[in-house]
Amino acid sequence: MAMLSRNGRAGAIKMRSPRTKEGGNIRNMCGEIEAIGDLATGGLMARAVEPHAGKAQAGGHHGSCLNCGTTLIGEHCHQCGQAAHVHRSIGAIWHDLLHGVLHLEGKLWGTLPLLITRPGELTRRYIDGQRARFVSPMAMFLFSVFTLFAVLSILGIAPPADVTNPTAQVASGLEEAKKQLVATRASQAARLTDPEASADRKARARERIAEIDAELQVIRDAQPTFRPERAEISGFKTGWKRLDYGIEKASKNPGLALYKLQANSYKFSWLLIPLSLPFVWVMFAWRREFHAYDHAVFVTYSIAFMSLLFIVLTILGAMGVSLTILTVLGAVIPPFHIYRQLRGGYRLRRGSALFRTALLLVFIQVIATLFLMLVLGLGLIG
The missing domain is CATH 1.10.287 (Helix Hairpins)
Incomplete structure (x- = not known):
């Protein structure tokens, strides 16, 4: 999967390779390195989809842009967007890496509190045009998803590789x-x-x-x-040779099938957004003041929060917090967050927000089932 560049910059996602069984310590070390790579990739990817978006530039520079030759009138070229001052040092590489992963132009720390405590306000303010001070929904989604899988790798949470029939x-x-x-x-x-x-x-x-x-x-x-x-389940035939072959392989090696399911969930997590949009649209089909873009912002921010919540619950579980407490938190926080985001983001009354929250919780079960089927199918025919 390649990542599109903006202002002449490009990056690529390095796909993870399956783990081997050549040694527990080596595998754990490789998993931690992969996890750090996932975290860095997520931050850089989020940074790439939103470089300096909406920020005003101060100061001035003289001369010509080193990229396109346009006469400079500020810190960035008004023609192609490249910075007037370019670094040529190893320190600058590390600065860009840490800045992209941890800072996200300083907007991450202004976005996270609102995403957690006042998600409806964040959604509405972003839709209404306040873009410079907040991390965009897609950048937040990318960062949260990559961080989630990095945490799972660090903690060694993965499907068993030795599943046999x-x-x-x-x-x-x-x-x-x-x-x-x-x-x-x-x-x-x-x-x-x-x-x-x-x-x-x-x-x-x-x-x-x-x-x-x-x-x-x-x-x-x-x-x-x-x-x-x-x-095996080879007696079950769909008539599609490629799918039947995938089913046969999965029955022979369930461990590999589980690994591919996890990897596809990681690679195709973005499918949750287009899968969710029709269901959110149905809830507001007669409200013409709301558009598809509004629903996309709502859905993307919501999925990003759920990923961050799962990260926190996973870490708490690794720290020894009881399963009962984690279950209660996992059952209470998501509906409450959805209610708050719906009510603030769409400016709904309390009863209307409660009704739509209950309806969306039902839709989420359908969306999760569709996503699982898609990911499973992609794994079988891949």
Whole structure:
């Protein structure tokens, strides 16, 4: 996935590769490095979609723009937007990295308090045109989503890689036992034809062969019950060869399927925005003063907050906070936040905001199901 540039700047998202099993310490270290990379990428990506947006520039510079040659009249070229003063030092690289991740032009610290305590006011003020002082909804969304997956990586929260189908595992064990018994029987049979073997040794070999034959018969009788194809869901066919092949692969390697599901949730989290817009529009279809842009701002800020909330709950869980407390917080805070954002962002009365909150909570279940189906489908056909 590439990130579009603005004012001549561009960046790219580095995709994470699957973890290996070559060592617990190495894997943990790699996970932490990937997490830091995700966090940095999220900050830089958010910075890139909103570089100096809406900010007035002070001071003046003389000469020509080093990018397009236009005569300078300020700190930035009014033609292409490049800064008049460009840095050429390693320190400037680290400054840009830390500034992009932690500062976001200073607007992050002015946006977060409102997003948490007064989300409706933030939504309405941004829609009404107050853009310079706040982080844009998309930049906040990118930062929160990348930070979420960085935290999950740091804490080692990931789907198990060793998920196997129990029936297939038994079938594999039976086949391996059969191979070992056949090899043992061959060695015992060789003793019977050995001219140097004593009569007593040949007698013991015959007894052992008889035992092995009995064990092999038990395995042969059991194998039809534990056929590998019965452990799979390959009997289910959709008629689409690519999807059927993906279903077959997922049944053979559930651990890989879970990993792909997590990775796709990470890559395609932005799909939550277009999936949510029609449902929010339905709630205000007869209110002509509200437009699709208003709904997009509401949805994007809301998803960003939910991602940040999940980060906090995850960290609290890692610190030992009881599951009961986390469950209560996770059940109470989202509806309350949605209510506050709806009421302030759309200037609704209390009853109208409560009704729409309840309706949106139902819609969220549908949206989550659609998103899961899309992500799962993309993983199967990918």
